[in-house]
Amino acid sequence: MTMLYENIRLALFSLRANKMRALLTMLGIIIGIASVIAIMTVGDSVTATVTESMSALGANNITLSLQQRPEDEEEDTASLWGMNFGDDEEEKEPTDKDYITTDMLKSLKDAFGDAIETYSVTESVGAGEIQDNERTASVSVMGTSLGYFWANDLEILQGNYFSERDLTDGAYVALLSEDALDDLFDGSAEAAVGSRITTAIDDKYYNFIIEGVYSEPEDETGGAAMMAYYMGGMDTTDLYIPLKTAQAINHTSGYRSLTVVVDPEQNPDELAAQIEDFFDNLYRNNRDFEVQAMSLSSMVSIMESIMNTLTTAIALIGGIALIVGGIGVMNIMLVSITERTREIGTRKALGAPNSSIRIQFIIESIVICIIGGAIGIVIGCLGGIAAADYVGASATPSLRSILISLGFSMAIGVFFGYHPANKAAKLNPIDALRYE
Amino acid sequence: MGRTIIDLKDIYKRFYIGTPNELEVLHGISFNVNEGEFVAVVGQSGSGKSTLMNIIGALDRPTEGAYMLDGVDMIAAKDNELSKIRNRKIGFVFQTYNLISKTNALKNVEMPMLYAGVPGRRRIERAKELLKMVDMQDRMKHLPEELSGGQKQRVAIARAMANDPAIILADEPTGALDSATGRMVMDLFHKLHDEEGKTIVLITHSPELAEETERIITIRDGNVIGERRGNG
Numbered sequence: 018m019t020m021l022y023e024n025i026r027l028a029l030f031s032l033r034a035n036k037m038r039a040l041l042t043m044l045g046i047i048i049g050i051a052s053v054i055a056i057m058t059v060g061d062s063v064t065a066t067v068t069e070s071m072s073a074l075g076a077n078n079i080t081l082s083l084q085q086r087p088e089d090e091e092e093d094t095a096s097l098w099g100m101n102f103g104d105d106e107e108e109k110e111p112t113d114k115d116y117i118t119t120d121m122l123k124s125l126k127d128a129f130g131d132a133i134e135t136y137s138v139t140e141s142v143g144a145g146e147i148q149d150n151e152r153t154a155s156v157s158v159m160g161t162s163l164g165y166f167w168a169n170d171l172e173i174l175q176g177n178y179f180s181e182r183d184l185t186d187g188a189y190v191a192l193l194s195e196d197a198l199d200d201l202f203d204g205s206a207e208a209a210v211g212s213r214i215t216t217a218i219d220d221k222y223y224n225f226i227i228e229g230v231y232s233e234p235e236d237e238t239g240g241a242a243m244m245a246y247y248m249g250g251m252d253t254t255d256l257y258i259p260l261k262t263a264q265a266i267n268h269t270s271g272y273r274s275l276t277v278v279v280d281p282e283q284n285p286d287e288l289a290a291q292i293e294d295f296f297d298n299l300y301r302n303n304r305d306f307e308v309q310a311m312s313l314s315s316m317v318s319i320m321e322s323i324m325n326t327l328t329t330a331i332a333l334i335g336g337i338a339l340i341v342g343g344i345g346v347m348n349i350m351l352v353s354i355t356e357r358t359r360e361i362g363t364r365k366a367l368g369a370p371n372s373s374i375r376i377q378f379i380i381e382s383i384v385i386c387i388i389g390g391a392i393g394i395v396i397g398c399l400g401g402i403a404a405a406d407y408v409g410a411s412a413t414p415s416l417r418s419i420l421i422s423l424g425f426s427m428a429i430g431v432f433f434g435y436h437p438a439n440k441a442a443k444l445n446p447i448d449a450l451r452y453e
Numbered sequence: 454m455g456r457t458i459i460d461l462k463d464i465y466k467r468f469y470i471g472t473p474n475e476l477e478v479l480h481g482i483s484f485n486v487n488e489g490e491f492v493a494v495v496g497q498s499g500s501g502k503s504t505l506m507n508i509i510g511a512l513d514r515p516t517e518g519a520y521m522l523d524g525v526d527m528i529a530a531k532d533n534e535l536s537k538i539r540n541r542k543i544g545f546v547f548q549t550y551n552l553i554s555k556t557n558a559l560k561n562v563e564m565p566m567l568y569a570g571v572p573g574r575r576r577i578e579r580a581k582e583l584l585k586m587v588d589m590q591d592r593m594k595h596l597p598e599e600l601s602g603g604q605k606q607r608v609a610i611a612r613a614m615a616n617d618p619a620i621i622l623a624d625e626p627t628g629a630l631d632s633a634t635g636r637m638v639m640d641l642f643h644k645l646h647d648e649e650g651k652t653i654v655l656i657t658h659s660p661e662l663a664e665e666t667e668r669i670i671t672i673r674d675g676n677v678i679g680e681r682r683g684n685g
Contacts, residue, residue, distance in 0.1 A: 366510070366512060450547070
């Protein structure tokens with residue numbers, strides 16, 4: 018124990034005696050550890066942020082989307098994200114016969130019963146402008162089902178949600194965002210409900226009766242709203258109309274994609290597979306299109322694994338810097354041992370066994386690496402937090418990566434210190450004593 | 454006469470064995486040193502006295518011969534045992550002091566006790582005692598580079614005494630010192646010999662210094678050519 022303390026003291030002493038050299042030697046370790054920690058911090062926080070925001074959308078939701086059938090199996094993965102990276106494959110536009118219909122959804126609901134709570138469907142009509150006397154407000158008009166309100170935590174502040182008749186008849190009624198009131202009806206929700214508004218969409222005018230005013234849940238990151246604010250210089254809000262109305266305006270009868278809100282008790286991955294089987298059956302005669310069902314949780318896990326692979330890959334590159342740093346440590350240890358040959362000889366003459374000389378220099382190498390590692394951890398954490406902050410994710414350097422880094426720098430110290438230390442231990446005391 | 458501490462019999466040392474330039478440096482040296490004796494080994498440079506000192510000091514092994522140190526068979530001892538013997542039974546004093554730089558006088562004196570596993574407080578106490586004995590108690594915290602040659606050699610002598618060794622092996626201890634400080638160092642050896650009863654082997658090329666000891670062993674060309682009483 019005394020020996021250990023003494024060796025650490027000696028190591029610190031020799032570092033202090035050659036400050037510049039020690040710092041340069043540590044630099045490799047510092048850069049290596051700092052980059053590994055920074056990358057892991059950023060990677061972890063980005064993964065966490067993405068996962069969190071995806072989960073906020075409802076990890077239990079299953080997204081159904083109409084996909085063009087791949088011509089060969091290889092392209093299965095390319096279309097995994099609903100995108101076709103596939104090169105020159107002919108893009109086919111789905112027609113009415115390809116769309117997912119209300120009838121299909123009904124039979125799906127019949128087949129799965131309580132496992133499916135509701136559907137969240139949107140049909141975008143387009144961007145429009147509401148005119149009220151002199152003032153205007155930009156809106157994007159969206160046909161929605163009740164499920165959409167559920168899935169997105171929207172709340173009716175004033176008035177009511179669409180009635181059953183509005184939905185089935187495709188009435189020209191609308192729900193206005195409370196944010197739009199800044200520009201309309203002098204900010205009064207009461208005045209808005211029941212009023213008729215005229216909305217211009219693509220140079221066509223539509224009249225809607227406002228049935229209610231809704232509020233959106235507070236968005237913590239404020240991403241979308243902020244984006245709209247900066248891009249348009251003003252708020253564009255969603256004007257919700259019954260789905261059927263939107264379909265009538267768009268002249269469609271089906272959906273390209275929709276979200277199935279499922280019972281939280283269900284395993285979304287299993288359910289997604291079952292739903293996909295269900296649609297495979299329905300689309301077995303469709304040569305061009307099929308329906309893909311994907312649970313958000315499986316998307317999240319795919320996302321996570323991609324992020325982890327990416328983080329590990331980049332961290333490994335940082336690890337190369339560590340190895341280079343380790344070689345630097347080995348080099349300086351060899352120099353230090355040559356310089357201190359006489360000291361080693363003297364110690365041997367005083368009765369130091371080979372093992373204690375070996376341990377002395379291994380500890381010196383470990384001390385260099387741990388100090389370098391600690392500095393690297395501090396720099397890496399700060400750098401990681403700054404970088405994560407820059408991309409808008411909140412970063413918390415994980416204790417795990419810090420401990421691993423410390424352990425790793427210690428291992429580098431042992432690994433790259435062993436050879437020089439062994440060389441010192443094996444010096445012949447007479448030669449070492451006579452060394453000039 | 455006390456018991457025999459160093460017992461060398463027919464010691465041969467050859468270098469470059471099996472090569473055309475094989476060299477025999479010691480040609481069968483034998484002598485004894487008894488407990489409490491102050492002996493000088495005198496020889497000119499090239500006489501083989503350094504090689505002999507390395508063998509006595511367990512830093513090197515003879516090619517042939519028998520060597521008993523304080524009752525231990527040094528030929529049979531393994532490397533780790535030799536480390537232990539150097540630590541416990543031999544106190545080295547070198548011409549060039551060989552203090553550990555960047556380490557103060559006190560820590561230097563502590564060092565052999567550290568390797569012997571003496572616990573901290575007793576180690577420091579003993580080191581302080583030894584530094585007081587060599588009259589260096591005021592400079593315990595000084596680094597070697599802050600000390601004069603004579604002061605360094607006194608610290609080295611204190612260090613040699615640390616584990617109360619069976620012999621003090623001094624290799625030209627005054628070689629790098631002026632005559633006044635050299636005198637002081639020699640006085641210190643006499644003090645250790647007279648007051649502590651230490652067995653001291655002084656290796657030197659100087660006949661005057663050798664005269665101060667009790668017995669003078671003269672070496673030339675790897676042979677003992679004479680042995681006589683000194684004035685000490």
